[in-house]
Amino acid sequence: MTSDAPADPPAERRRRSSGRITLADVAKAAGVSPITASRALRRDRGVGEALVAKVQAAADALGYVPDPAARALASSRSSHVAVLVPLLTNRLFVDLLEAVQSVLLPAGYQSLIGVTHYDTHEEELLLRSYMAHRPAGLIVTGFERSEAGSRLVASSGLPCVHVMETSTAPGVFCVGFSQHDAGYAITEHLVSRGRKRIAFVGAQLDARVLQRAEGYRRCLRDAGLHDPQLEWLDPRRSSIALGGELFATVLAARPDVDAIFFCNDDIAQGGLLAALRLGVRVPEQVAVAGFNDLEGSDQMLPPLTTVRTPRAQIGAQAAAMLLSLMRGESGVPHNVDVGYELVARGSS
Amino acid sequence: MTSDAPADPPAERRRRSSGRITLADVAKAAGVSPITASRALRRDRGVGEALVAKVQAAADALGYVPDPAARALASSRSSHVAVLVPLLTNRLFVDLLEAVQSVLLPAGYQSLIGVTHYDTHEEELLLRSYMAHRPAGLIVTGFERSEAGSRLVASSGLPCVHVMETSTAPGVFCVGFSQHDAGYAITEHLVSRGRKRIAFVGAQLDARVLQRAEGYRRCLRDAGLHDPQLEWLDPRRSSIALGGELFATVLAARPDVDAIFFCNDDIAQGGLLAALRLGVRVPEQVAVAGFNDLEGSDQMLPPLTTVRTPRAQIGAQAAAMLLSLMRGESGVPHNVDVGYELVARGSS
DNA sequence: CTGAAAGCGCTTACAG
DNA sequence: CTGAAAGCGCTTACAG
Numbered sequence: 001m002t003s004d005a006p007a008d009p010p011a012e013r014r015r016r017s018s019g020r021i022t023l024a025d026v027a028k029a030a031g032v033s034p035i036t037a038s039r040a041l042r043r044d045r046g047v048g049e050a051l052v053a054k055v056q057a058a059a060d061a062l063g064y065v066p067d068p069a070a071r072a073l074a075s076s077r078s079s080h081v082a083v084l085v086p087l088l089t090n091r092l093f094v095d096l097l098e099a100v101q102s103v104l105l106p107a108g109y110q111s112l113i114g115v116t117h118y119d120t121h122e123e124e125l126l127l128r129s130y131m132a133h134r135p136a137g138l139i140v141t142g143f144e145r146s147e148a149g150s151r152l153v154a155s156s157g158l159p160c161v162h163v164m165e166t167s168t169a170p171g172v173f174c175v176g177f178s179q180h181d182a183g184y185a186i187t188e189h190l191v192s193r194g195r196k197r198i199a200f201v202g203a204q205l206d207a208r209v210l211q212r213a214e215g216y217r218r219c220l221r222d223a224g225l226h227d228p229q230l231e232w233l234d235p236r237r238s239s240i241a242l243g244g245e246l247f248a249t250v251l252a253a254r255p256d257v258d259a260i261f262f263c264n265d266d267i268a269q270g271g272l273l274a275a276l277r278l279g280v281r282v283p284e285q286v287a288v289a290g291f292n293d294l295e296g297s298d299q300m301l302p303p304l305t306t307v308r309t310p311r312a313q314i315g316a317q318a319a320a321m322l323l324s325l326m327r328g329e330s331g332v333p334h335n336v337d338v339g340y341e342l343v344a345r346g347s348s
Numbered sequence: 349m350t351s352d353a354p355a356d357p358p359a360e361r362r363r364r365s366s367g368r369i370t371l372a373d374v375a376k377a378a379g380v381s382p383i384t385a386s387r388a389l390r391r392d393r394g395v396g397e398a399l400v401a402k403v404q405a406a407a408d409a410l411g412y413v414p415d416p417a418a419r420a421l422a423s424s425r426s427s428h429v430a431v432l433v434p435l436l437t438n439r440l441f442v443d444l445l446e447a448v449q450s451v452l453l454p455a456g457y458q459s460l461i462g463v464t465h466y467d468t469h470e471e472e473l474l475l476r477s478y479m480a481h482r483p484a485g486l487i488v489t490g491f492e493r494s495e496a497g498s499r500l501v502a503s504s505g506l507p508c509v510h511v512m513e514t515s516t517a518p519g520v521f522c523v524g525f526s527q528h529d530a531g532y533a534i535t536e537h538l539v540s541r542g543r544k545r546i547a548f549v550g551a552q553l554d555a556r557v558l559q560r561a562e563g564y565r566r567c568l569r570d571a572g573l574h575d576p577q578l579e580w581l582d583p584r585r586s587s588i589a590l591g592g593e594l595f596a597t598v599l600a601a602r603p604d605v606d607a608i609f610f611c612n613d614d615i616a617q618g619g620l621l622a623a624l625r626l627g628v629r630v631p632e633q634v635a636v637a638g639f640n641d642l643e644g645s646d647q648m649l650p651p652l653t654t655v656r657t658p659r660a661q662i663g664a665q666a667a668a669m670l671l672s673l674m675r676g677e678s679g680v681p682h683n684v685d686v687g688y689e690l691v692a693r694g695s696s
Numbered sequence: 697c698t699g700a701a702a703g704c705g706c707t708t709a710c711a712g
Numbered sequence: 713c714t715g716a717a718a719g720c721g722c723t724t725a726c727a728g
Contacts, residue, residue, distance in 0.1 A: 022721055033699050038723065046697055065480040069426060070721035072417035073704045088445065089643075094436040101463065110481070113461050115449065132413040133458070240644040266643075273647050276624070295437075295614075296588040296644075299621050370705055381715050386707065394713055418705035421720045703724080712714085 021064045030058035041066070072134055081322065082130035083139045084114045084123060086206065090238070090266075091294050092311050093141075096163065099315025100139060107323055109136065118206050120146040127152045137322045139163060143172075144207040159325030161318045164208060164311075166337050173325065175318040175336040179208045182307045182340045183215025186289050187261055189305070191223045193348055195259035195287055199230040201246050201271070202263040203238040209263045212291060216261055230257065238263070243270020244277070251280060259287040259348070265294035265306055272300045272347065287348040302346030310338045369412045378406035389414070420482055429670065430478040431487045432462045432471060434554065438586070438614075439642050440659050441489075444511065447663025448487060455671055457484065466554050468494040475500045485670045487511060491520075492555040507673030509666045512556060512659075514685050521673065523666040523684040527556045530655050530688045531563025534637050535609055537653070539571045541696055543607035543635055547578040549594050549619070550611040551586040557611045560639060564609055578605065586611070591618020592625070599628060606634060607696070613638035613645045613654055620648045620695065635696040650694030658686050 027037035032055060040047045040055035041064075047055075058064075072078035081104055085093040101111055112133065114126035124146045130138075131152060138153060138160040145153075153160055162174040190198050200216045202209045213231065220226035232250055236242055243262060247270065250257055262268035268290030275282045282288050282302055290297060293308035317336055324332045375385035380403060388395045388403035389412075395403075406412075420426035429452055433441040449459055460481065462474035472494045478486075479500060486501060486508040493501075501508055510522035538546050548564045550557045561579065568574035580598055584590055591610060595618065598605055610616035616638030623630045630636050630650055638645060641656035665684055672680045 020721085023723095024721080034721090035700085035723080036698055039698090042723095048697065051697090065476075067421070067721050068481050069417045069420035070704090071723075073415070073421050073706085074721075074723040076704070076723095078417060088436065088442045089439065091437065094442070097436065098463065105477075110460055110477070112458055115446065128413075129453075129458070133416050240647045244647055269644070270647055273644075273649060276649050296617070296621075299588045299592055299618055301621060301624050368705085371707095372705080382705090383707080383716085384714055387714090390707095396713065399713090415705050418720090419707075421722085422705075422707040424707095424720070697728105699727085701724105701726090704722090706720090708717105708719085710715105710717090 020067070021062045023064070023066070026055065026059045026062055026064045029062060030055045076134055077136050078134045079109050080112050080130075080133050080135040081109045081137045081139065082112045082114060082127075082133075082135045084116055084126060085141050086116050086118045088113075088115055090264075092292055092309070096311045096315040099312040100319045103316050103319035103323070109323075116141075118204065120144065120149060124149040124152070131156055137161075137326045139318055139322060142207050143167060159322055161322045161325070163314050163318045165211070166335055168335055171334075173321060173332070173334055175314050175321060175338065177309065177314075177338055177340045179211035180215040180218070182291070182309070183212030183261075184219045185215075185340070185342055186291065186305075186307050187216045187219040188223075189342055189344060190259045190261065190287055190289060190348060191219065191225065193259075193283075193287060196225060197227065197230060197254070197257050198225065198259040198261060199232065199250050199254070199257045200261050200263070201232045201234075201243075201250060201267060203234050203236055203242055203246070203267055204264075205233055205235050212263055230254065238267050240266050240270035240273070243267030244274035245270075247271035247274040247280075248278065251278070251286070257286060259289070261289045261291075263291055265290035265292045265297045265304065268304055268306065268347075269294075269296060269300055272302075272304060276301060283346070283348050289348055293343055298345065300347070305345045305348035306343050308341040308343050310340065313338050368415070369410045371412070371414070374403065374407045374410055374412045377410060378403045424482055425484050426482045427457050428460050428478075428481050428483045429457045429485045429487065430460045430462060430475075430481075430483045432464055432474060433489050434464050434466045436461075436463055438612075440640055440657070444659045444663040447660040448667045451664050451667035451671070457671075464489075466552065468492065468497060472497040472500070479504055485509075485674045487666055487670060490555050491515060507670055509670045509673070511662050511666045513559070514683055516683055519682075521669060521680070521682055523662050523669060523686065525657065525662075525686055525688045526563075527559035528563040528566070530639070530657070531560030531609075532567045533563075533688070533690055534639065534653075534655050535564045535567040536571075537690055537692060538607045538609065538635055538637060538696060539567065539573065541607075541631075541635060544573060545575065545578060545602070545605050546573065546607040546609060547580065547598050547602070547605045548609050548611070549580045549582075549591075549598060549615060551582050551584055551590055551594070551615055552612075553581055553583050560611055578602065586614050588614050588618035588621070591615030592622035593618075595619035595622040595628075596626065599626070599634070607637070608634060609637045609639075611639055613640045613642035613652065616652055616654065616695075617642075617644060617648055620650075620652060624649060631694070631696050637696055641691055646693065648695070653693045653696035654691050656689040656691050658688065661686050 023034050023037055027034040037055050040052045068079050116123040127149050138158050142165050165176040167174050290304050290306040293306045297304040297306055371382050371385055375382040385403050388400045416427050464471040475497050486506050490513050513524040515522050638652050638654040641654045645652040645654055
């Protein structure tokens, strides 16, 4: 208060305490050292059961919440998991994300959700920014990324799980299904219904769409029905409106087409709505099939034949796999194939 | 190598260096102190222009990336912004989120996206967990939360922006529009089309749906057309399938209904598809209106009349507002009303 | 099974 | 306008 203050400034002036309850407070209350308290709360092996209980009780009583920043700094590993998906406007990835979160959150991990917009350069920037946060692990969509992006992942040494596709490449962890086989299966279904001129309509043209297209081609070649003129590959983003446009385009160019396999349910739904508008009878004149079994497909007129893809299961299993990897468990399977399911409805 | 090692262990044994380029490395390369380097890189006032350039050059040359954990620990403020939305399966919130991210990411902030599932208890848990991460700011949906949740937000002292609704409560920052007025406007549109028995079909029944319902009631009272029997309030989650079910329910119970205002476009789309299935003519027998102008509404048969809600604008403005608040700017407006737009299409 | 020391990589006061 | 000291709240080795 006066000018003849002590030469040594009072502790209060030097401290920057946030008022936060710290591990030291818990340790003091429990009558142990901070190190022991830290180990007890993390259930680190080597702490007596009684002590663990005592420390936990003290922590609960004080309402202690560990500081993730301090923990990350000291251990150089945060409680973040970076999850990269192409788009949130595709319900598929929302379902995937929900499942991932439902496993990661209870395990104490926060997801940093990054949207790449199917752009490998954007993905690279996100990866770079997320790496600075010392994430504990990574979940990425598919295998298509920039050279630098791949290097960032590899050189980080972080556990990484790839979702939506399968791979037997060494050292790669993934949960997905064969997009090629699913594309083959739905095409085969159309063939089995007696269709002869089956078109493929793809949008976005990401790796998975192209794999489905490849399955389509393979099936038609096997059936002796392949016609390269029956493919419409549009790089624009998949949407209901685009599906309507492409449906009209296909029928104008090739009125003899008797079936269309749309690479995704949203463009298939748009196709179905366009058929209604144009008076094209489905499935009598043209059978229609989609992919993914998105919301509303079972409500269309007629209901849409499609492939149900188990994205919730993919998300949950990928998160569980990542958890195992982050814990350093051994014997974690590398390549989990969750399969897919053909859903035949009225449109085919 | 031998057993007569020095009593003082070599530095290497004590260090836990992560190999990371640190601020100290940059400072050394630039020939300044770490403090100055820190200030220069953060463009903190009080560093000469020449020095800033020199430090930045050194940082760039070394590929320096600041450590968010260390920064958070030292400053007790992270580069995270917690963003809480009810659902990712509602495209509305995806659009909102995309806009938020597009403003926050370039400004150096990461979003922690929390999905509350319209559950105030879940929201409270998320809030508690996110607060431990010392976020720099908060974006939350609406004003409906648990007592404890509100207290967490208030006592944190963190800048917080509420989205989707408006409020003139003191100290509250929000970006949205009047859900009540929008509900009034679309109902008024149906009235202006000569409809007399206008039903309201609501799902989910969150605060905003109820505000739209209130606008609907007010409008019909003003028009002398209010009939409390014409409201269907269903707590289940909004979906295309539910819309179809409710459309059938309404017409079975009250075949005289000549218009339906669905609280959201997904149930309205389901209603339109059900009308097609049931052979109910829209708009001749029943006019149909939705809310939000979601994807596909313009593709329906007939195209859906709805209210376009500027969620991208809400997200962008809310993020910009939060940025201003986090920077401690003064004179930030409290209540931004971005309005809405009536979109009259063929269904009414 | 438990603990004293050091350190993770930054920033906040406090001086000059 | 620049810097030496201390500290943010944890955990990692190292001992015992």
